[in-house]
Amino acid sequence: MAEYVNKQVIELNKVTEENRNRATRSVKTETHLSDGRTGVYRLAAVCFGVLCVLQVTLNISLRLAFCTGRVVEGSGMAVQTMRTVLKCPKGWRMLGSSCYFLSTERKTWEESKLDCLARGADLVIINSRQEQKLLYQLHGDADLLVWIGLTDSVNEGTWKWVDGTPLTTSYWKSGKPDHGGTNNKDCVEVNHRDNVLANWNVAPCNHMLHWICEKLQK
Structure with missing residues (x-):
């Protein structure tokens, strides 16, 4: 009986040992698999992060290249526009945003x-106090x-x-315009010797005077 019990105990110990070994192998296997999966996940995460960084860098580079191109193109257009605006015909002078021509000969108002x-312009039309003052730069000390x-x-x-536009702002000399008698004073001259803001005078249109043409920039 004792021998039988001992055999049973030995068998039980063997079974227990085998189960323990199996459990240990199972744990090691699962741990190994878990470590492998973790490594794969980490590698995937690193690759994804690198791809994100590359994508952001590419986007920034493309945006900078696009913006730089727009700036260069815009600068070129601005320079071209300035050249166009500032260009006046030979013999004309830029004042403000217009080109002006002061004649060297004398003609009647209609001939002027x-x-x-004929020059693609008009006899000067004075629209502002600033323009009235600017014309003195054209006359100089003459x-x-x-x-x-x-x-x-x-x-x-x-x-x-x-x-064809009506007169709204004027710079007449004191006491002008006058309409007395039959002197036919229907045209306006500017006398450079008078006050810059009060130098318009009426005169017969057949007088022979210098004149100023104005060409607006477009």
Whole structure:
């Protein structure tokens, strides 16, 4: 009986040992597999991170290249625009945003108007105080009487510019314009000797004077 019990105990110990060994092998196998999967996951994460960095770098590079191209192109257009705006015909002078031509000869008001039209311009139309002052730069120190593009020849007392627009702001000399008698003073001259903001005078349109043409930049 004792021998039988001992055999059973020995058999039980063998079974227990085998189960323990199997369990150990199972744990090692699972651990190995787990470590392998973890390594794969880590490698995948690193690769994904690298791809993200490369994508961001590529996007930034493309955006910078695009923006740089736009800046260069825009700068070229701006330079070209400035060249176009600042270019005046030979013999003309840029003042403000327009080109002006001061004649060296004298003609009647009507002849002066036709001369300007032949040059693709008009007798000067003064639209602002600034332009009125700028014209003195064109005269310099010369003692000149010049025609401007203002007349009331169509309707006495109704002053209009050569483009048909009515007079709204004026710089008449004191006491002008006058309409007394039959002197036919229907055209306007500028006297450079007078005050810069009060130097318009009426004169007969057949007087022979210098004139100023104006060409607007487009």
